[in-house]
Amino acid sequence: MQQEKLRKGPWFEEEDERLASIVAILGERRWDALAKASGLRRSGKSCRLRWMNYLRPNLKHGHITEDEERLIVQLQKQFGNKWSKIVKQLPGRTDNEIKNYWRSHLRKKTMIYEQDCSGSNTSTNSELKSSFGKDDCSSADSLTDEMEVSNYSIDHSSNETRLSDWIPSWTYEQSQMEHHMYLCRLNICSCYPQCFSEDNNSSISTWDDTSSSIWEQ
DNA sequence: AAATCTCACAACCGCAAGTCT
């Protein structure tokens, strides 16, 4: 039988409620079957995304803090665009959120940093270096490939003003200290491999008789 | 006040990897 036309676009509150309740019963798996069982005219993929990015418990929905921003910059430098890896160090955040934040905020900032590196050696530049945790601009090289720098016309004279909006005023030493504080605390400090340890406390969804009987239908 | 632009975010899409049968 031909399946019903699937709904797309923004989710309604009733859909959210229905999804949340069905996930509470069935757990976070078999999204296609779950979508059908729920009666929602949504794809399993869409249900999964909605759950992961919005409905899941313990998600932070507020603004990204300065601390988180610094961590994102560090981790992006370390892992590249491996958002799933990066997000593991940012509890309560989603990969989509981090990805969007990177694209709309940090990528631009990194670009300005890159431009600044290729330009004069201003005090702003050295502050930026500290925020990127390196003494040269090589760390940003990999980023620029995908940045389509030519598409952006950055008014160089306004760089410092714009940069001063976001560059924390900490010194190089401070930034290093903070870097270690964050990364070591999160067990991801690459400077001190002996500190490194995997944290695989991934939650295991419960799977009771009720849910398994539904799948058997 | 209206039109236009920019930004931020939610959601979609295609693909690859993993798992199941």
Next chain:
DNA sequence: AAGACTTGCGGTTGTGAGATT
């Protein structure tokens, strides 16, 4: 071992809200 199915990831797009002209 192989094909089907499911899940997860990263890139991209659509849209609403706020800012600017």
